[in-house]
Amino acid sequence: MFINWAQKEINLKIVYYGPGLSGKTTNLEYIYSQISPTCRGELITLKTREERTLYFDFLQVEFGKIKGMRPIFNLYTIPGQIYYTESRRIILRSVDGIVFVADSQQDRLEDNLDSLLDLEQNLNREGHSLDHFPWILQLNKQDLATAGSIADLKEKLNFLKVPTVPAVASRGDGVLQTLKLTLQATIARVHETV
Amino acid sequence: MFNKDKLPTNQIMLSTEMFNEISAVLKDLEVSIRAELAIFCETSGIPITSAGNQRAIDLSSLSTLAAANFAATAEMARMLGEKDGFRFLFLEGERYNIYLCNVGYEYLLTIAISKSIALGMLRIYANRAVKQLSEILDKAKTQEKASEAIFDNEFADLLGNAFDSSFKKE
Numbered sequence: 001m002f003i004n005w006a007q008k009e010i011n012l013k014i015v016y017y018g019p020g021l022s023g024k025t026t027n028l029e030y031i032y033s034q035i036s037p038t039c040r041g042e043l044i045t046l047k048t049r050e051e052r053t054l055y056f057d058f059l060q061v062e063f064g065k066i067k068g069m070r071p072i073f074n075l076y077t078i079p080g081q082i083y084y085t086e087s088r089r090i091i092l093r094s095v096d097g098i099v100f101v102a103d104s105q106q107d108r109l110e111d112n113l114d115s116l117l118d119l120e121q122n123l124n125r126e127g128h129s130l131d132h133f134p135w136i137l138q139l140n141k142q143d144l145a146t147a148g149s150i151a152d153l154k155e156k157l158n159f160l161k162v163p164t165v166p167a168v169a170s171r172g173d174g175v176l177q178t179l180k181l182t183l184q185a186t187i188a189r190v191h192e193t194v
Numbered sequence: 195m196f197n198k199d200k201l202p203t204n205q206i207m208l209s210t211e212m213f214n215e216i217s218a219v220l221k222d223l224e225v226s227i228r229a230e231l232a233i234f235c236e237t238s239g240i241p242i243t244s245a246g247n248q249r250a251i252d253l254s255s256l257s258t259l260a261a262a263n264f265a266a267t268a269e270m271a272r273m274l275g276e277k278d279g280f281r282f283l284f285l286e287g288e289r290y291n292i293y294l295c296n297v298g299y300e301y302l303l304t305i306a307i308s309k310s311i312a313l314g315m316l317r318i319y320a321n322r323a324v325k326q327l328s329e330i331l332d333k334a335k336t337q338e339k340a341s342e343a344i345f346d347n348e349f350a351d352l353l354g355n356a357f358d359s360s361f362k363k364e
Contacts, residue, residue: 001205002236006213010344011240039360042255046262055262058239060254063356067349074240086268090261091238093300094206180357184350190205191345 001096001190003069010071012190014182015091017119018101019111020080023140026169027101028059028075031179034172035061055079056091073183080115092122097186098135099178101169102157104147112157134185136163138178143168206334213243215330220245223305223323227316230290231306233257234327237264237296246306260304264294282320284313295320297327 002011016024025045032043041060057077062070078088100119102112120130139153150166158164163181167174208216220232224245231246239258264283271279282295286309293305293316303324307316 002240002242003205003207004213004242005208006210011236013238013240034361036360042252044255044258044262046259055265056238058258061360063353063360066352066356067344069344071353074238076238084269086272087265090265090268093237176361180354183353183357187345187350187353191347191350 002094008065008069010069011074012071012096012186013074013076013094014097014099014179014186015095016075016077016099016101017088017115018078018080018140019103019108019115020082022080022101022103022108022112022115023167023169024077024080024099024101025057026140027099027138027175027178028057028077030169030172030175031061031075032059034176039063055084055087075179082114085118088118089122089125092126095123095126095128096134096190097182098133099138099182100135101138101140102153104139104141104153104166105144106146106148109148109156116157131160134182134189136165136178136182136185138165138167138169138174140167140169140174142166142173143171206331208242208334212330212334216327217243217245219323219326219330223319227305227307227311227319229305229307231304232323233260233304234297235261235302235304237261237300237302239302242301257302257304260292260294261302264296264302282317291316293317293320295324297324298331301327301331303327 016027018024028043032040039061044058046055056079059075060072061075062072076091078091100116123129123133137158139150141147154164165174165178165181167178169175216234220234220243223229224232229246231244231248233241233244233253233256235241235257239261241253241257244253267280267283282293285292289309290306291309293307295303297303303320305316305320
């Protein structure tokens with residue numbers, strides 16, 4: 001979090017984490033398409049020819065003045081591919097809240113767990129840990145026939161009992177709910193720390 | 195809810211005075227080397243302040259792209275086993291050059307400058323600015339946390355209402 005008293009701005013960083021092709025960019029694209037243009041900046045996406053996120057995606061959203069301050073939420077996605085380790089670490093610096101976008105398909109369970117472990121390790125480097133950090137688990141791609149049941153996915157992925165949102169990001173289901181819960185959890189955590 | 199004792203804080207509170215000091219460093223840099231634009235941002239691109247000719251440039255977008263570019267060099271450094279990463283990145287254009295360098299662990303300085311300014315001179319002035327900025331930021335880190343009662347329950351409620359009214363109905 002970065003507070004600029006001169007400009008009455010509070011910058012908070014929310015990172016969408018998760019394995020490759022789980023739908024992180026799709027979340028941001030939906031938010032961009034639905035939010036009032038006066039509340040958002042440009043959606044920056046750097047993709048490879050195969051439509052994979054190269055460095056990160058970025059979207060800035062804000063909701064006007066609240067108690068005399070202007071909270072600005074900087075939303076980032078990470079590149080999910082295993083080999084972009086350093087990019088993920090850089091993006092996680094000074095992170096305030098996390099959305100973990102899991103791919104609900106049964107054959108992606110290992111990828112989800114690997115990514116969660118990677119997240120935990122990278123958070124540790126920043127002095128954080130998943131069990132003491134505001135994060136939301138989004139179970140994306142619930143519309144696919146190959147998706148596991150919500151109960152089963154919760155049991156395998158949500159061992160820390162964080163808020164969970166089933167989603168179909170490609171049609172927007174659960175996307176805004178996820179964001180709202182994440183912002184609330186992030187603000188609550190900041191409240192706890194000051 | 196969350197264990198307060200175990201929460202490291204990565205909050206930076208920049209007072210009006212410190213913000214003005216940072217702005218003054220950038221302004222001084224801009225004037226000294228006739229920079230077209232100097233942006234000081236956080237490593238993932240959140241702009242803090244800038245100096246120079248901003249015209250219709252979207253500073254957030256520009257600094258985010260600069261940060262992405264710098265992140266790519268960090269990946270290359272990792273692959274080559276370069277432990278502390280690369281210190282700066284220089285992009286050569288037809289009219290302008292761009293110089294990117296890190297300020298400590300968490301910030302970046304981006305300078306767009308006319309091609310007529312030699313890289314050596316640019317580096318000297320950039321290094322001087324980096325040193326000054328680092329000193330100001332060190333002071334910010336030791337400042338008393340001053341977010342006091344901003345983030346109370348009322349703040350969360352107001353934010354929730356503002357959130358709902360900012361989106362089309364789902």
